[in-house]
Amino acid sequence: MDIKITGKAKNVSKAQVRSFVCACYCVFMFHKMFPKPGLKIVFKKGPLMGDPACGGYYNTHENYMVVNDKLTIESTLSVITHEFIHSVKLFPAHTLEKCTSTLTGRIKEDIAKIAQILVDGTYKRAAYLAHTSISYVAKGGDHYDFESQEKPVGIRKRYKP
Numbered sequence: 001m002d003i004k005i006t007g008k009a010k011n012v013s014k015a016q017v018r019s020f021v022c023a024c025y026c027v028f029m030f031h032k033m034f035p036k037p038g039l040k041i042v043f044k045k046g047p048l049m050g051d052p053a054c055g056g057y058y059n060t061h062e063n064y065m066v067v068n069d070k071l072t073i074e075s076t077l078s079v080i081t082h083e084f085i086h087s088v089k090l091f092p093a094h095t096l097e098k099c100t101s102t103l104t105g106r107i108k109e110d111i112a113k114i115a116q117i118l119v120d121g122t123y124k125r126a127a128y129l130a131h132t133s134i135s136y137v138a139k140g141g142d143h144y145d146f147e148s149q150e151k152p153v154g155i156r157k158r159y160k161p
Contacts, residue, residue: 001025007043009069012076015122016115017041020077023114024084027107033088040064041080055079058086077115081108 003021005014021041028035046068048054056067056079065083067076082104091099 002038004038004040005043006040007069009043009067009071009076011071012073013119016073016119017076017080019115019118019122020080020111021084022118023111024081026114027111028084028088035084035087036063038063039084039087042066043069045069056083058083060086063087077112078104078108081111 001022003018005017008014009017021039025035040063042064044066046052046054048066048068049057054068055071055075056065058065065080065087067079067083071079082100085100085103089100089103
């Protein structure tokens with residue numbers, strides 16, 4: 001998944017934006033809804049599309065979303081989720097925005113939880129990845145680190161209904 005972000009949001013870090021988009025990918029791809037490759041997110045000064053209330057829009061033909069750069073973090077998550085839905089799902093023209101905004105409201109909490117995990121662990125995971133680079137040589141030779149790999153993390157057998 002290649003995410004290109006241009007412009008800068010005033011109230012949201014680039015890491016948070018990437019985490020929102022990655023969380024959207026996780027949720028929708030889990031349900032076999034695949035966006036076109038190469039989604040771009042563009043932050044611009046409002047008003048967008050000549051409407052002061054417009055937080056963002058999605059361009060289907062060129063596969064990019066535009067987001068108002070002055071939104072709160074909560075509104076940015078809502079707009080990114082809403083526009084991401086436009087990139088993966090079509091609704092009838094007379095229900096397009098109603099269905100998209102209702103679905104946004106219903107899945108935004110799950111997307112926020114996944115995004116928070118991603119953004120909270122950004123630097124820790126970056127360090128782990130850096131320390132296991134191609135130049136790393138294991139002390140004592142190559143071996144499985146079963147103690148680390150098999151440490152329980154609390155996975156449940158069944159999903160919550």
